[in-house]
Amino acid sequence: MALFHPIVLASLLPIWAFYYWIVPYFTTYKHLRHLPGPFIGKFSNVWLGLGARKGQKYAWVHGAHQKYGKVVRVGFNHVSIATPDGLRVVYAHGNGFLKDIFYEAFISGVPGVFNVRDRGEHTRKRKIVAHAFSPGAVHDFEPYMSANLQRWVVQLDRISNDPGKDGFARMNIMPWCTFLAFDIIGDLAFGAPFGMVWRGRDECESTRPGEPATYVPGAETLNRRGELSSTLGLLPALRPWARYLPDPFFSKGLRSVKNLHGIAVAAVAKRLESTEAAQPGMQQRRDILEMLCRCKDAEGNSMPRDELVSEALTQLIAGSDTVSNTACAIIYWILDGERRNPGAIVSRLQAELDEAIHANPSIAAHGEVKNLQFLRLCIDEGMRLHSTSAIGLPRIVTGNGGVSCENEYFPEGTVLSVPSYTLHHTADIWGSDVEEFKPERWLNATPQQKMSFNPFSYGPRACVGQNVAYMELSLIIGTAFRRYDFNLYQQKLESHEGFSKKTRRMLGWDQVAGRQSVG
Template sequence: MSIVDTLVALNPLFLVALLPGFLLLAHLVQYVIDPHRIRANDVPGPFVAKFTEAWLGWVAAQGHRSEVVHKVHQKYGPFVRLAPNHVSISDPEALQIVYAHGNGALKSDFYDAFFNIRRTLFTTRDRAEHTRKRKIVSHVFAPKSTREFEPHIRAHVGSLLRQWDRLADGGAKGEQGSDGQGGWKGHNGRVWLDALPWYNYLAFDIIGDLAFGSPFGMINAGRDYAAVAVTQSDALSGNEKVTTTYIPAVQILNDRGDFSASMGVLPPWVRPLVRKLPWYANGSKAVKNLAGLAVAAVSKRLAEPSGRTDLLSKLQEGKDDDGNPMGRDELTAEALTQLIAGSDTTSNSSCAITFHLAANPSVQAKLQQELDNALGTEDDPVAHYEDVKRLTYLEAVINEGLRMHSTSAMGLARIVPAGGLTVLGTHFPPGTVLSVPSFSIHRDKATWGDDADYYRPERWMERDPALIQRAFNPFSFGPRACIGRNLAMMELSIIIASVLRRYHFVLENPDLPLDTREGFLRKPLECRVGLKRREL
């Protein structure tokens, strides 16, 4: 028995006292050895980040990772060390290298923190497994397939307009009421409310309808709730007698994003220990509840076949190279992925675009003129995609909103493959973790102009298209880019065209910026606006 073993046997607290010193020594040794030549390449960054992932873990947990990393880049330059083996590169040219097709780079263990039910198209890190899953899922999001989803999208946008018409009519009369989100009130001929929760309800109802066969009913109820399975194992095994309860799904999704994004930047061996801390324990509960939501919804749909065309039906049709469809647990996990990917992203973007239009009256008026010219006095208040998909200024308004408020704003971590990668003249050996932050490259003044920090859609008609597309990254880039891009753009086009053609918006407090919090996605916290019906 060694001296250490003897001391531990005599006093278990000795191990607790020894652990911090051991960790410090291990990180110092790694820094000195410099296996990935980050120190040799003279990559600057916060002092603590040289030795431990704790700095990035703390920043991520505070909810403003992208803004903090951007400020660090402004201080140190295009290369910044975020952790002992993680380099962030803030340059549009790096996008084409770090995330390129065929470069061999894989997702890092950051994505292990998002595991739920089983590996999905988003969370798998294995190249062969990703190829298999993408083959099964890709047909779902082909342009022809996404057009089949339009009637579902338009129906829910119509439900939102009816709710806002009701509130606007009451607001014009000076009425007020409660909507569970700070209430609404009539003043100066407008209704004043928080648009964010309503966009959340809309996005959840749309993707719930598409991914699970029926909406959650949030728009009509005017509140955040959804059924979750109490016991998931029975449902996943095919037992249709699923006991459910109800949860605030939007809040659960927010909690899960905070938890997974913060957990993912920590070393894998630390995660089981950190999960026991109160804040992380709440996140673990959110992960379980989110899985229960998918289990309950898929079980209900499979028990009541409908023959309708939606994401779930197309996922069921998909087959791999051997002709095998997805099993029940894989189907459920992929449907959950579509819910996560298609809800927050749409609601966040719709909210941010509405905020910027309300903050810029001349832009709002120019867009409404384009919509009036294109749609005329058509009775149907909900736009058809065919009528708006080629509207130049609408596209610029949406793209500028996605630039200013990228829902996926952080740098997505990739592991340098065998042979290494050379980025902007600096060579990184295999195993180095690299990322390119969308938040920062979307503010690159060499690309976007000196006013890159401001919302101005006209830049999309003025700047070199090849230059700006190279630095525009709302859906990521390369083989792991967002597979639902076509669906997302169709949704946003219909939502923004319909809402802005029908209402005029002003900010409740024009002096306040759009406040956000970032988990995995960067979310607005509220969007308080005054709206009134337009006369067409």
């Protein structure tokens, strides 16, 4: 028993650390020794994991690239490549690379199309899910988006009808974008909105196995789940012990993982029950869940219930978190661009919207805004600056020949990633005005800039719902700037990262007031 005495264990820890961290640096991963990077990152993933724990992984990796260059060793076997060619090599069709074990930390229930690692299984799932995002299907989504957008402007009108002395009603736009995005994806993925816009608060029903239904904050739950999963994905050795760690970050995060899965379980169950109770001959809703239920794989099999829940949960996460933060960030950057260049942004955008949108509507129609050039330029420039999908998505090099990129050779088994935020903020690509909101830069974008723009990832694992995202963003931004005038008092946009980068207290002192509609 003396072997387990605390003093003996303490004396053995340096020996264990030497063989666990130091020896592999000189042996297994010696081919990476010449690459620059943070000192701790050369021996372990602790540096990356700590950045994820603090919600600043994207910023830490960006800082490392600014200090060390385009190719940086950020983990014991993980290299970050911040170049357009890196995107082509790491995420291209046909390269055979696998998703890293990082993604296993995001699985609750069975794997979904986002976190499944097996290539064949991903292909099967993507073929099924892609049907729900075909051009015809996306067109059918507009009535659901419009109904929720209508409820949204009713609430904003109510707020704007109580202005201060300067004629503007103070509000924090971030939660209202969150409520809208959650309600829209609830309508599309589960058949009914969560009711956040109507209630004006972050609340969703959640059902956990063996427990009665309860209400949990949906956005907060999703944020905590993303923060925890990103951290444990980088530090997989902690996963079995996470529940025992004294840091409440882990216990709260694990509870959020269960609650988020419960949100999907409750919503899918309600929808399927209502479908089963429907009268014969009744017209079916045309939404994501209906299409997932109807689709079959190559063998003619329908999607099992647990897989249906996982795929619906994937759509909930992808369609709420990203859209809400992106919409908020675009509003901020439009207003910040106007603040720095008075008369150059907002008036031009509103003139385009006034000409395109019919007189006195409450909200924009997609047919009116989908082809508006300046609106699209503003959306793309906002996505470049904010980069909701900011982190480098890790891939494992496969094949006996390895891969070469940026004059470096990476053998099979190396983990590579390309950080979107850094690509979007590299002066060598975008010019000395890289940190400025300039929509017109897209009118003459270079091939290198077009290749570097990566808001939806790239290659066979790119976001399947990007057409829906553009549609939703066009409706939200088009409606907001057609209907309201804004004053921006916030000087800096602060962000916090879970899996995606989200605005923190977004537009905390933003103000909104009603515009006179132009016929």
